[in-house]
Amino acid sequence: xxxIIRNTVNxxxxxxxxxxxxxxxxxGTLAPGEALPSIRALAKDLKIxxxxxxxxxxxxxxxxxxxxxxxxxxxVAEKNLDxxxxxxxxxxxxxxxxxxxxxxxxxxxxxxxxxxxRVLLEEENL
Numbered sequence: 615x616x617x618i619i620r621n622t623v624n625x626x627x628x629x630x631x632x633x634x635x636x637x638x639x640x641x642g643t644l645a646p647g648e649a650l651p652s653i654r655a656l657a658k659d660l661k662i663x664x665x666x667x668x669x670x671x672x673x674x675x676x677x678x679x680x681x682x683x684x685x686x687x688x689x690v691a692e693k694n695l696d697x698x699x700x701x702x703x704x705x706x707x708x709x710x711x712x713x714x715x716x717x718x719x720x721x722x723x724x725x726x727x728x729x730x731x732r733v734l735l736e737e738e739n740l
Contacts (some may be wrong), residue, residue, distance in 0.1 A: 615644060615651070619660055627662055630691065631670035639679050639690055640698055650688045677701070 617634050638644045650671075651652045651659065656669040662731055671688055673679040678697050717727045 617656075617660060619662065628666045628669040628673070629659075631656075631660075631667065632673045635670065635674055636677075636679055639674075639693075644690045646690050646692045649692045650690065652687055 615635075615638065617631055619630055625633075635644070635650075636687070644650075650656070653667045653671055654664055657664040658668070671680060671682075675682060675688070678694055678725070679691055680688050681691045718728075722730075
C-alpha cells in the first residue's frame with residue numbers, strides 16, 4: 615500500500631489519504647478482507663497526526679469501504695458495487711456540473727458542449 619502526501623496541493627492531508635485508499639480499494643489494489651496498517655502505524659510512517667489518519671479511516675468506514683474489528687484493526691470491506699457505482703456517478707455529476715458552468719461562461723451552446731463531449735468520448739473509444 616502506497617500513500618503519497620503532497621504539501622503542495624490545496625487538499626487536506628486526511629482527504630489525500632482517504633482518496634488514495636478509496637482509489638486503491640475501488641481498483642482492487644487493496645483486496646476485500648485485506649488488513650490496513652493500524653492508525654498509529656500509518657500516522658508514524660507518514661509522519662502525521664494520529665487524528666488525521668483516524669479521520670481518513672473514519673470517512674472510509676462511514677462510506678462502507680472499511681470495517682473495523684475491535685482489537686484486530688481495520689480491513690477492506692467487501693465491494694459493494696452499487697455503492698461504488700453511485701459514488702462514481704456522483705463524482706461524474708460534479709465534474710459535468712463544473713464543465714457546464716465553464717461552458718456557460720464561455721458562451722457555448724448545449725449542442726456545442728454535447729459535440730465536444732462526443733469528440734472526447736470517441737477519442738477515448740468509449
